Amino acid sequence: MTYGPPPSPFTQSQRAAVERRQRRTRLWVSVIAVLVVVACAGGWLMWAGLPGGGKGDAAGGHSARKQAPDEVRETVEKRPKDRSGHLAVSLVDELEPGKTLNMPGTWATDTVLVKGMNSTLEGITIGTDDEAWHYNLSGAICGTTQHVTADGRTAVLFRSGNGKSLCNQLAFFDLDNGKKLWQVTIPTSKSSFGEDLPNVTLTRGVVATAWSGGSAAYDMSGGEQLWERKRTSECREDGFAGGRALVIELHCMPDPSKPLISEIRVQRRDPRTGEAMWTYKVPKGIELAYLVSAEPPVIAVSAGEAGLTEMISLDGKGKYRATIRLEDGRYDLDCAVDDMQSSALDHCAPVVIGRSQAFVTGGEQTEGINHTSNWIVSFDLATGKTVKKFDSGADQMIYPIRMSGDRLLAFKEGTDNFAPSSVVSLNPATGTETPYYYFNVPSEAHFMDPKTDGIVFEGGRIFFASTQVQGEGQKGKPARIWGAVGIESVAARHVPK
DSSP states (O other): OOOOSSSOSSOOOHHHHHHHHHHHHHHHHHHHHHHHHHHHHHHHHHHTTOTTOSTTOOSOSOOOOOOOTTSBOOOOOOOOSOOBEEEEEEEEEEEOTTOEEEOOOEEEOSSEEEEEETTEEEEEETTTOOEEEEEEOSSOEEEEOSOOBTTSEEEEEEOSSSTTOOSOEEEEEETTTOOEEEEEEOOOOEETTEEOOOEEEEETTEEEEEETTEEEEEETTTOOEEEEEEOOSSEEEEEEEOBSSOEEEEEEOSOTTOTTOOEEEEEEEOTTTOOEEEEEEOOTTOOEEEEEEETTEEEEEEOSSSSOOEEEEEOTTSOEEEEEEOTTTTBOOBOOOOTTTTTOTTOOBTEEEOSSEEEEEBOOEEOSTTOEEOEEEEEETTTOOEEEEEEOOTTEEEEEEEEETTEEEEEEEEOSSSSOEEEEEEOTTTOOEEEEEEEOOOGGGTTOOTTTSEEEEETTEEEEEOSEEEOOSSTTSOEEEEEEEEEEEGGGOOOOO
16 A cells, blocks of 8 residues: 655555555455354345345346446446345555545446545555555645546546645546556646635546636547636636536626625536536525536525525526425535545535436434434425435435436445444335345444545445544554445455455
8 A cells, every 4th residue: 555755654665565465464354254244144134024125126127328438437236146245345554643644536446446545546456455556646636526437537636746736737547557648737826815726527528627717628538638718807617517517616796896796607518618508697695506416407505504505406408497495404415625525516425416306315313322313315306396205214324325327326324333234226216225235344444424435336336435544542653544445245255365
């Protein structure tokens, strides 16, 4: 496990790498023992008749559309044959007490888990925990996107050097082999208001980035700049959302003589030319807006109150469609931008947008100690009305992960320190739940917060990853830290070498 050039909290040597592999091998043995017990428990729970355990509750009904290599990945997962989970990969090492390691960005392919760590990208081979590759960047990672192309590529923003150097480097990587495909410098700058942090996203064939001074787009195939737009006196460009389309948020002052009166605009752009295809003006009184989804276009807004108050859905031409009321905190939606996500305005959790519905996590209910539960509610994007409610069940919490065809994948976390966690598929049409598999991980690895840390489901595996870790324990004695874990069905089990 390597961490790039200084200022890294770790030293790097061949001996250290061997020691890490030995520690990981010992970890595998202990974790497998834990998960064998959980596997048995999972089997018992299935026979006991948990929801979706019957033969008639198939996970089919949705098929994968063949995607072009440069499209943003939208895989459709197959229900595993075995309902018991097993550790597929882990990222574990040691960190000096008092040291902090930033870990922005988590991606996965069929063979590799990739993690951003300070100024390094590292790929870990699934099934062995061996380092597949690592790439040392010129400076710390300062912006990532959750999007990955169908053939396993993504973009990363990083600083030009150590310390307080500009966040102005954009590179495109192949996640399977760690090859940097191209790199460009974007014209960000520093001002009296602080650093001009950019954001980055992907849409078909295009990598787009925006900063307060403008925006630009680059061809995926070789990094050639397709277009660049400069900030105007009227509008500042706050950031892009990508995926099936490219949408940008603008913060504008329509009347220069009234600088305190501003408005937020959402604009869809042609990815190849940068030309506006439509513009939607967010209603007056809205102070904050986040681009939850580019296609279908959905905006989360705050109407002057604490937290987000509603979501607004638009049609394909940028016209107002419906409002989804978040009912004063009844629903748990967080779009706060932090240093790890830079200005990634389409990084909201825990919420998932399907083609016709939005899936939002309901607030937490607590009854006594370790007796908590919640729910997921689906809303019709055409009307704003509720459609289905999926309860977590007693002593469980449920969080949406992503769409898989026309089904929603969700993570259910046991809260009573006994029942295992699980991955389930939710059918918005019928309201039924189908379990994929049950699992647990050692208590040491319970670092993840589904609201803030990364959860990725890809290739039949669920990955949990931290965005930041801190060394604990006595001074001078490195403590073991967990950066990420991945779980898969026992039927797809990888045996470490």
